[in-house]
Amino acid sequence: MGEVNRLQPIEAAHQFLNKYFVNCQGAILAGSVVRGEATETSDLDLIVFDQDISSSYRESLVDFEWPIELFVHNLTSYKEYFQKDCERARPSLPRMVAEGMILRGEEIIGPIKQEAREILDKGPAKWPAETIQVKRCFLTDALDDFRGSSDRAEELFIANTLAELASEFVLRTNRQWIGASKWVVRALKQYNEPYANQFVDAFNHFYQTGEKKEVIQLVEEILQPFGGRLFDGFSMGKDKD
Secondary structure, three states: OOOOOOOOHHHHHHHHHHHHOOOOOEEEEEOHHHHOOOOOOOOEEEEEEOOOOOOOEEEEEEEOOEEEEEEEEOOOHHHHHHHHHHHHOOOHHHHHHHHOEEEEOHHHHHHHHHHHHHHHHHOOOOOOHHHHHHHHHHHHHHHHHHHHOOOHHHHHHHHHHHHHHHHHHHHHHOOOOOOOOHHHHHHHHHHOHHHHHHHHHHHHHHHHHOOOHHHHHHHHHHHHHHOOOOOOOOOOOOOOO
16 A cells, blocks of 8 residues: 555545535444554544445445445444443443544534443443353363463464453453453553553563463462352352252
């Protein structure tokens, strides 16, 4: 793509709307270009509200020399996606709507943005005790695999699983939203930045040196307030007499 000559993000977004969604009721530009965190590989995240469509859809395309992630909803369909994001504790659409820049339809989009902010502020549902027990067992199992492995290739992938499970456990037991990929670190930082740095440092130390002590200690400290490691006596799906 012609990086030097292409339109600025906001102008490209307006041009895209004028080309494809001239009659839409509202539109939001979201993502890294709005947060001031854009890189040379960033795309435009566009959320369009068009009452003429019958069902929501997502589309990836390139136009105006920009990669564009397009999310199209009517004025009611977005609510289902808000709800699904809440249930999985990954508020992708509410976050984009809340943080995004309104391009069209201030009167219509304003209340939707407020709805998204309220969802983010409320946080995800509290984990039931049964879920915490299951997650303790899964985290213990991954920790034991990590501790016992002597195969460097296997250790790398076990560590990845352990980081994902551990971050999820910390965040959900503290009523925080979770994330995937880069959003794991961002979610940890939103919760507690010094702790996020400690978390990253422990795994980074392992990846650089192969030493496991810091990761093991980190995970054991995560489990400790909930009874520590769990294996003996754990049961799932067994009929209760």
